[in-house]
Amino acid sequence: MKRKLLSVTLMIAMVACLFTGCSKNDGSSKTGSNNAGSKTSDQVTLTVWCWDPKFNCFAMDTAGEIYAKDHPNVKVEVIETAWNDIQTKLTTAVTGQSNTLPDIILMQDNALAKNIINYPDAFFDLTNSGIKFDQFASFKTALGTVNGKNYSVPFDNGAAITCYRTDILEQAGYTIDDFTNITWKEFIEKGKVVLEKTGKPLLSNQAGSPDLLMLMMQSAGAWVLDENGKPNFKDNAVLKEVIDTYVELEKSGVLVEVNDWDQYVSSINSTTVAGAMNGCWIIATVTSAADQSGLWGVTNIPKLSCAGATNYSSQGGSSWLVCANSKNKDVAADFLGATFGGSVELYETILPSSGALATYLPAGESAAYAKPQDFFRGDTIYLKITEYASKVPQVSYGVYNYEARDAIGTAITKIVAGTDYNTAISEAQKELEFQMGQ
Amino acid sequence: MTKAKIRYFFAYAFLILVSFISVFPLLWMLISATNTSLDVIRGKMSFGTALVDNFKQLVQTTQIGQALINSFRNAFVLTIMSLLVCSLAGYAFEIYHDKWKDGVMKLLLLSMMVPFAATMIPLFTWFGKMNLINTTAGFMLPSISTAFLIFLFRQSSRSFPYEIVEAARLEGMSEIRIFTRIFVPIMKPTYAAAITVTFMNAWNSYLWPLVILQDKKSQTMPILISNLISGYTINYGVLMLAVSISTLPTILIFFVLQKNFTEGITGAVK
Numbered sequence: 001m002k003r004k005l006l007s008v009t010l011m012i013a014m015v016a017c018l019f020t021g022c023s024k025n026d027g028s029s030k031t032g033s034n035n036a037g038s039k040t041s042d043q044v045t046l047t048v049w050c051w052d053p054k055f056n057c058f059a060m061d062t063a064g065e066i067y068a069k070d071h072p073n074v075k076v077e078v079i080e081t082a083w084n085d086i087q088t089k090l091t092t093a094v095t096g097q098s099n100t101l102p103d104i105i106l107m108q109d110n111a112l113a114k115n116i117i118n119y120p121d122a123f124f125d126l127t128n129s130g131i132k133f134d135q136f137a138s139f140k141t142a143l144g145t146v147n148g149k150n151y152s153v154p155f156d157n158g159a160a161i162t163c164y165r166t167d168i169l170e171q172a173g174y175t176i177d178d179f180t181n182i183t184w185k186e187f188i189e190k191g192k193v194v195l196e197k198t199g200k201p202l203l204s205n206q207a208g209s210p211d212l213l214m215l216m217m218q219s220a221g222a223w224v225l226d227e228n229g230k231p232n233f234k235d236n237a238v239l240k241e242v243i244d245t246y247v248e249l250e251k252s253g254v255l256v257e258v259n260d261w262d263q264y265v266s267s268i269n270s271t272t273v274a275g276a277m278n279g280c281w282i283i284a285t286v287t288s289a290a291d292q293s294g295l296w297g298v299t300n301i302p303k304l305s306c307a308g309a310t311n312y313s314s315q316g317g318s319s320w321l322v323c324a325n326s327k328n329k330d331v332a333a334d335f336l337g338a339t340f341g342g343s344v345e346l347y348e349t350i351l352p353s354s355g356a357l358a359t360y361l362p363a364g365e366s367a368a369y370a371k372p373q374d375f376f377r378g379d380t381i382y383l384k385i386t387e388y389a390s391k392v393p394q395v396s397y398g399v400y401n402y403e404a405r406d407a408i409g410t411a412i413t414k415i416v417a418g419t420d421y422n423t424a425i426s427e428a429q430k431e432l433e434f435q436m437g438q
Numbered sequence: 439m440t441k442a443k444i445r446y447f448f449a450y451a452f453l454i455l456v457s458f459i460s461v462f463p464l465l466w467m468l469i470s471a472t473n474t475s476l477d478v479i480r481g482k483m484s485f486g487t488a489l490v491d492n493f494k495q496l497v498q499t500t501q502i503g504q505a506l507i508n509s510f511r512n513a514f515v516l517t518i519m520s521l522l523v524c525s526l527a528g529y530a531f532e533i534y535h536d537k538w539k540d541g542v543m544k545l546l547l548l549s550m551m552v553p554f555a556a557t558m559i560p561l562f563t564w565f566g567k568m569n570l571i572n573t574t575a576g577f578m579l580p581s582i583s584t585a586f587l588i589f590l591f592r593q594s595s596r597s598f599p600y601e602i603v604e605a606a607r608l609e610g611m612s613e614i615r616i617f618t619r620i621f622v623p624i625m626k627p628t629y630a631a632a633i634t635v636t637f638m639n640a641w642n643s644y645l646w647p648l649v650i651l652q653d654k655k656s657q658t659m660p661i662l663i664s665n666l667i668s669g670y671t672i673n674y675g676v677l678m679l680a681v682s683i684s685t686l687p688t689i690l691i692f693f694v695l696q697k698n699f700t701e702g703i704t705g706a707v708k
Contacts (some may be wrong), residue, residue: 042683052669053499073461079654085661092649096563100571100652265672266479289476 001337006292021337044074044331049081050106055284057158058320060106063339066346074331083108087115094119103326104336108316109143109158114399116146116321121285124322125149129333131341136305137359137389138378144319147189151321153336158279158317158358159389160215160393163286164202164238166297166377168274172197172216176297183309184216184245187302195250200274203249204267207257209418210409212277217241219313220304229398231409231436233429241304243308243415243425277301279315287375294374298381300388309323312391317359359389400436407432465683470678477595478674492675500662501655502680509659510687512647513640516578520636521629523583528591529621533603546585554580554645562649572653580646581639586634594628595621630698638688659684 046064052058058080064076079091079102081138086105094099101122107115114122127150133141136154144152166176172194179190191202205212217223222238225231233239256273269278269289276282286296300311320340322332330370339346340360348361350356352371363369364386372378398404411428415421470478473486496502501573531539561580570576598621606616622629644660651658657665663684666677692699 051665054663055670077654079652080665082664084668085648085664088645089649089652092559092562095559096566098562098571100566262479262674266481269479270481281670288671317600321450 003137022030038415040074044159045077046074046104046328046332046335047077047079047102048104048106049079049086049102051080051086052083053080055107055354055356058354059155059340059346059356060104062081062349063335063343063346066343066349067335067339071335074335076335078093086409087111088117090115090122093333094122099325101323101325103322103328103332105323106318107152107157107321107437109140109314109319110154110397110401110405112144112319112321113146113397114401116144116151117399122324123151124324124326124329124333125190126151126153126322126333126336129330129337129438131333131337133341133343135361137361137392137393139314139392140317140319140359140389142394144321152319153321153340154317154319154359155340155356156281156318157276157313157359157385157389159283159357159385159392160219160299160301161280161282161314161381161385161388162277162301163268163282164275164297164299165200165271165295167273167293167295168198168200169194169297176299176367179302180299182302184249184304185303187256188245188248188252192252194274195253198274200271201254201256202273203255203277204258204264204273205255206264208413209407210405213246213408213412214405215277215301215313215315216245216304218311218393218395219301219311220306221395222308223395223397224404225398225400227396227398229396229400231404231407231432233411233425233432238304238306239408240421240426241306241423243412245304246412247415275337279317280354280357280388283381285356292375294377297377298376298384299377308393310391310393312388312393314389316394351382357385357389361386361390399437400432401414403435407435408424464685467678467682467691470674470683470692473675475673475675478678487499488675489679492673492679495605495673496676496679499676500666500680501657502662502683504655505657505659505662506683508651508656509684512577512643512658513637513687514583515574517576517581517636518634520584520587520640521632523633524587525622525625525629526617527583527588528593529595529617531588531592532595532598533600543589546588550585558645558649565650570652572656576650577647581643584636587636590632591625591628592633594625596606598624627698630695634692634695634699637691641684 013059025296048060052062054179057080060076060078064074066079067074067076083106084340086107090101090105092098109146127148131150131153133150137157137159138156140157144150144154164176164179164181169175169179174190174194179187182190194314203212214224217238220238222235222236222428224233226237246255250257256267258267265285267273268282268285270293271292276286286292303309303311320336322329322336326332342360344360344363344366347356347358347360348366348368351358351368358364364383369382370380371382373381407428410431411424414424414427445574466483469483469485471492472489473482473492474488477488531543557580565571565576565579570579602620603616606620609626611619642660643658644664647656647658659680663677663680666672666680
C-alpha cells in the first residue's frame with residue numbers, strides 16, 4: 001500500500017513538474033514587459049517583430065544602439081519573425097483580444113492599409129508624435145495614412161529599378177543609356193534585338209505572379225481598386241495596356257516565365273536572362289553572384305503610353321508601426337522618430353553592410369549614398385534609387401489589395417494561356433467581389 | 439531471356455526508379471547542405487566543400503542549439519503525456535462497457551474533421567485568459583489527447599484477449615496493474631506506432647507553437663527554418679543544412695521503431 005501511495009505521489013509530482021518546471025511564463029507578456037511609466041530613467045525594453053537578420057533586424061539593432069547613446073535606459077529586443085508569421089500572430093492576438101503584441105511591428109507595405117483599417121484599435125496614431133513625415137518619400141507616407149492619420153514610419157525602400165547585364169547589352173550593340181527613360185514599346189523592340197543577337201531574354205517572371213503587372217500599374221499612378229476600395233478591373237484602360245504589354249513581352253520571348261521564386265533567382269544569378277526588374281531590394285539577389293561584379297548596371301523602368309505614365313514605381317517595401325496596447329508607446333514613437341525618422345547616421349551605418357535603402361530623404365544626401373559601387377561599374381546607384389523613390393506616383397492599395405493582386409495573377413495566367421481578355425478580367429472581378437462579400 | 443526474367447527486370451527497374459525518385463529530395467537536401475547558396479541556385483548536383491562554412495553561419499546567425507533543445511523537449515514531453523492519456527482512453531473505450539461509449543467515440547472521430555485553424559483563435563483566447571501563453575503546458579494541452587491516437591489504441595485493444603483481463607481480475611489484480619503489467623507490454627507495437635506519429639507531429643508542429651510560444655527563447659526548429667526562408671536573400675546552403683539537422687531526429691525515431699510501427703499501425707498483437 002505504501003509503495004502504491006509513493007508511486008502515485010511521485011507520478012503527480014512528475015506531472016506537476018512537467019507543467020510548471022517547463023513553464024516559461026514569467027508573468028511578463030511582451031507588451032509592456034517593462035513599464036516605462038512617467039519617469040524617463042525607468043528601464044524600458046522595446047520588443048520588436050521583424051524579419052531578415054541581415055536586413056531589418058540589423059537595422060533595428062543599429063537603431064537601438066544609436067538611440068541608447070542618448071537614452072541609456074532604453075533597450076531594443078528584436079524577435080526575428082517571418083512576415084507571414086507576423087500577420088498570423090497579429091491576427092490571432094487582435095481577434096483573440098490578447099495583449100501578446102510587441103511594442104513595434106514591421107509590416108509589408110502591401111498589407112499596411114488592410115491591417116490599419118481592419119484593426120483600427122491595434123495601432124498607435126503617430127500623427128502628433130513629432131515624427132517629421134514630410135521628410136519621407138510621399139508615396140511611402142501615404143501608404144500608412146488612413147483617414148488623415150499617420151500610423152507608420154516608412155523604412156525599406158521599394159522603388160522599382162531595372163538591372164541589366166551591360167556586357168550582354170553591349171553584344172547586342174546597346175548601352176545602359178539606351179534602356180533609360182524608354183517606353184515599353186522601345187523596351188520590347190530592343191529586347192527582341194538582344195534576344196536575337198545573344199539568345200538571352202531581358203527579363204524573367206514567376207508565372208501567375210502579379211508583381212510585375214502591379215509595378216507597371218503603379219508607374220502610371222493607377223491601381224486595380226478604386227478610391228473607395230472597390231474592384232476597378234473592367235474598363236480600366238491602364239490595366240488593359242499593362243496586360244497587353246505583358247502578353248507581348250511573353251509572346252516575343254523578351255520575358256521568360258519561370259515556375260517559382262527559386263527559379264526566378266536562379267535565372268538572374270545564372271545569366272539565363274540579361275536583366276531583372278523589381279523593387280530595389282532585388283540588388284541583394286543580383287550582387288550575391290560576386291563573380292559578376294562590374295558587369296551589371298542599374299536604371300529606371302520603362303513607361304506605359306497612357307496619361308500619367310512615368311518611369312518610376314514601387315514593389316514591396318516595409319514600414320514600422322507602434323502597437324496601441326504597448327505600455328511604452330510614447331517611448332516607441334520617440335525612438336522611431338529619432339532613428340528611422342531622424343538619424344542620417346543610422347542609414348549611413350546600415351547601407352554598406354545590408355544595402356538597406358532609406359525612404360528618409362535627408363539620408364540620400366549623406367556620403368554613404370554617393371559612394372560609387374564597383375559591382376555596378378562604379379555607378380552611384382544608391383543616389384539614383386533615392387531619386388527614383390521621390391518620383392514614384394502615389395496610389396491607394398486598399399484593404400483587399402492582396403486579394404486583388406491574386407485575382408490579377410489568375411487572370412494573367414488565363415490570358416497567357418489564350419483566354420480572351422474581357423472574359424478573364426470579368427471572371428477576376430467576380431472572384432474578387434465574391435471574396436469581398438459583394 | 440525467359441518471360442519471367444523480363445517481367446522481373448521491368449519490375450526491378452520500376453522499383454529502382456521509384457525508390458530513386460523517393461530518395462532524391464533527401465539526397466538533394468544533403469548535397470545542398472554542403473554547397474554554397476550560389477552553387478545550389480545554379481543546380482550543382484555533387485557534394486561541395488561549404489559544409490563547415492554553412493554550419494558556422496547557421497550557428498552565428500541563428501539560435502539553433504536553443505531551437506533544437508526546445509523542439510526536443512516539446513516533442514518528448516508531449517509524446518510521453520499523449521501516450522499516457524490516449525492509451526488509457528483507448529483501453530478504457532474497449533475494455534469497459536458503457537452505453538454512451540460508442541456515441542462518445544463517434545463524437546471524437548467527428549472532431550478529427552474540424553481543422554485546427556478553425557479552433558485556434560478561441561483556444562488562444564482561452565489560454566490567454568488562463569495565463570498559459572509562453573508555457574509548455576500551453577503548447578501541449580491541445581495535443582495531449584488526440585482522436586487519432588485514442589482510435590488507434592482502441593482498435594488495437596480489440597485484438598487484446600479480454601480473457602486475460604478477466605483472469606487477472608479473478609487473481610485479484612487491480613485495474614491499474616492489469617493496464618501497466620499486462621496491457622502495456624502486449625501493446626508494444628501500438629505504442630511504437632504512437633510514439634512515431636506523435637513525436638513527428640510534435641517535432642514538425644508549426645502553427646500552434648508559433649502563436650502560443652511567443653517568447654524569443656521558445657523558438658522551435660520549424661519556426662527557425664521559416665525565419666531562414668523569410669530573408670530578402672535566402673542562403674540555400676545554410677537553409678538546407680538547417681533542414682537536414684531538423685530531419686535527423688524524426689528519421690532516427692522512424693528507423694528505430696520502423697518494424698514495430700508497421701505492426702502497430704495495422705493493429706497487430708503478438
